[in-house]
Amino acid sequence: MCILVCTKLITIPEFFVKFAPFNLPIKNTNTIPKRDMAKDFSTREENYSKWYNDIVLRAGLAENSAVRGCMVIKPYGYAIWEKMQAALDKMFKDTGHVNAYFPLFIPKSFFSKEADHVEGFAKECAVVTHYRLKNAPDGSGVVVDEDAKLEEELVIRPTSETIIWDTYRQWVQSYRDLPILVNQWANVVRWEMRTRMFLRTAEFLWQEGHTAHATEQEALEETYKMLDVYADFAENFMAIPVLKGVKSENERFAGALETFCIEALMQDGKALQAGTSHFLGQNFAKAFDVKFASKEGTLEYVWATSWGVSTRLVGALIMAHSDDHGLVLPPKLAPIQTVIVPIYKNNDQYDLVCQKAREIKEMIEKRGVLVKLDDRDTHKPGWKFNEYEFKGVPLRIVIGPRDVEKGTVEIARRDTLEKQIVPIENLAQTVEQLLGDIQQNLFRRASEFRKNNTQTADTWAEFKDILDDKGGFIMAHWDGTAETEQKIKEETKATIRCIPLDDNKEEGRCVYSGNPSVRRVVFARAY
């Protein structure tokens, strides 16, 4: 499963910009290895979907499992998720949130309480109906014990609003109990028809924040605040520029009054929603009867938000930065930031070089850099180079007998594939600086790409031409109706990704209907 093959080849715009020479006083050997086309993984241009899949599998991020639509996240992929979790969790705590955990199972009846919400999720819920197995009478294995039918069936959470709001009713009596600023790290299940590793799986990992507030204003502020946290994370950790905006009615979260999102652009010109923050109004408070006594002594329904990002971000990370040599990771999210590969011809050299390598490792680690020394004798240096390149390790340090003699190492950066010889003296500082450069360069490169793939369309013909050509974000006028949006989707598969939060008002005519419009919105084909 999950191995998608594109029906047509997508041209990947060449966006790699030449990187400025390092501002370090060192010789640049700069031999960029050619990609060996005989190797058995795809390029972006050949087959983008396959390229994506090959990276996930070959970089050891995840693999398909025995359960259809579910993946096994392997240690290296999980390590990336853990780094994302660590950064986000800190940001949540820094903005006053605390973690908690709510059950995986939700009583079926909870879903009937909020009409839009059930409408949105009913079609993709896994349901637990029994609680016991027994041996089959004919000895063919185990079967469900029909006598163990649950009185009330349990839904495996597709999201936790219902169980959380049922709980919040118990927690809230007075304005003094507010706000509640809770986040949970959890798995959820949405029974998807078609799945792709990380981008859409039946079960996925995420965090969901659920907050309760006394006033509409405060809840709205929370919604915006968390959107900003996500945008900050995307740009500063993932090195992916994102558009902040509000969703159209069609794309809004089931049960929300307003859904805000960050939208990122992938290298194949498709958009990917990288995070959402919902203003839920009083919908859930009313559905679950969560009221509080205000200072004035009146009984009010509380105001709510929810917000989340998922393991889908790992997919975004892959598609935003990686190249035909494999994964490219931004240093801030790389489980291994620098790998050291020793070169040697015999045992004496091995001992000499590895001893120096260990010293270097320690020196760099003192700066808080995650370093791995690969001193395995079971693989050759060339093999290791390719291995770590494919795994997206930002920096590689190579040290051999000649280096030990001269007090140098070779250092290669993954983003530009450039190599240079640098002195061991101050190496830790060099590494630190290069990691910072790489982080910045990736963001700059992705921003450049987005800029080059964001176009305006004023006519319907233009609109369709852009989609047929290279895709990307299309800024176009829209008459604000769901009907027009639906028609555009049916004809082109492009949807409104968001209505940007910026202030760029501009009178115009809807690209489809010709009706008046006050601003451009962002269209794209999306994941």
Next chain:
RNA sequence: CGGGGUGUAGCGUAGCCCGGUUAGCGCGCCUGCUUUGGGAGCAGGAGGUCGCAAGUUCGAAUCUUGCCACCCCGACCA
């Protein structure tokens, strides 16, 4: 759930039409020697109920039927 396709070693595959020695090859794996600054070479070796079940036949990876799994396209979606 509709339409199409594919199941042969850990992975990728040849053989299938037109049934007939011991099912072949590449990668990977194991052993030994030589190697090690961009995926090492040579020699030897291990590994297969040919998706499952039934049928046709002297004989089935190959033909027939049924089932299962997976993949692709559509509807749905973070």
